[in-house]
Amino acid sequence: MNVRELCLGALTFGEASGYDLKKFFESTFSQFCAAGYGSIYPALAELAAEGLVRCTGEAQAGRPERKLYQVTEAGRKAFVDSLLQASPTHRVKSDFLVVLYFAHLLPTAHLEAFLDKRIAGLEQQIGFLKTCHRGAKDSTQNNKLVRGYGLAVMSAAHDYLRRHHHEIIQMAAASPAGQRPRRDSATLTADARQA
């Protein structure tokens, strides 16, 4: 699922400009994918060249022209095909968890601030998901379920972090500079074997 296909999919809900698509991706979609102008505009141009979308340039009074894109029949078919071929991938890339894994190298104060920042971030996202259901077309059944999924997962993460807050803090290095005694002659191989 690259930006190209994502745009195609978003356009199945109705015509939109590149700018609109960006905003759309920042809504419920933001949970599980991201796209900037730098990938959206080239993707739209590509799709138009292949005949998967049609562009109706709309020169507005005064304003810079607004290019509205619609999916063509071929585009719709191509998108459904890509959905059918997709595998249920789900990748997480988390600096937060990496830092948590190396918590013993950090001073207590820093770790606590870091953890609190993450908790605050989760609360913000949960709040956003709870309110973003207001809006006409967006409150379809599929959107509701995907939002519900996000809420369930994020709430679980939030609960876990709050519940283990003190345990996590206790892992931090007592010394402010993070200078800890190293395990001597340790090897990673033992851990690796059991993977």
Add this chain to the structure above:
Amino acid sequence: MNVRELCLGALTFGEASGYDLKKFFESTFSQFCAAGYGSIYPALAELAAEGLVRCTGEAQAGRPERKLYQVTEAGRKAFVDSLLQASPTHRVKSDFLVVLYFAHLLPTAHLEAFLDKRIAGLEQQIGFLKTCHRGAKDSTQNNKLVRGYGLAVMSAAHDYLRRHHHEIIQMAAASPAGQRPRRDSATLTADARQA
């Protein structure tokens, strides 16, 4: 947090070869980051050139030589610095959720198989996390907490999907070819505004 820093961090647990690191990343780490040989080996070479790691080539009897790497004092410091500067990023990239969002375009049978595949995948990962605590150095407190986090989140996802299984299936298109009536003259703009 790129592969370079990840390698550096992994080596703080003890010396290892590129091969070992790959295995290590496939363990608990696999939840929140990934790295292939194509990025590990160049990263190690780079780190060695900068003096952040030291390489002790170990020519084994018969076998291809095994290069063991250790962090230097400079490397350790550099790693702690990068931890201190890291922000609690947490990105999800999920084709699964994208497909779920467009479930109305898919035939029932396909959607059900897709969902079941994801549920099975989650069960497998949960099982893996539950068993992978066995192993000497790996069962430190930080590892335990990170694993616990993963278990909490994945269990929540699993529960949610099982609980809403029938609702999700009902979103699928009744017709096997996914030919649904389109919403006429729909626009994405209304949805986008509320983002």
Add this chain to the structure above:
DNA sequence: TGTGCCATGTAACGGGTTACATGATTGT
């Protein structure tokens, strides 16, 4: 006046994945 939103695009850069290339040992 100046900040922020609407609106479209380009170009360089960074970074990871995939595929390729090689080769010995151990277990079936």
Add this chain to the structure above:
DNA sequence: ACAATCATGTAACCCGTTACATGGCACA
């Protein structure tokens, strides 16, 4: 014999992010 595991690396490619470039309108 054949597959799997150990073991190291290179090169092409894909793809997305970031920064840059531009410009009018609306609101404070």
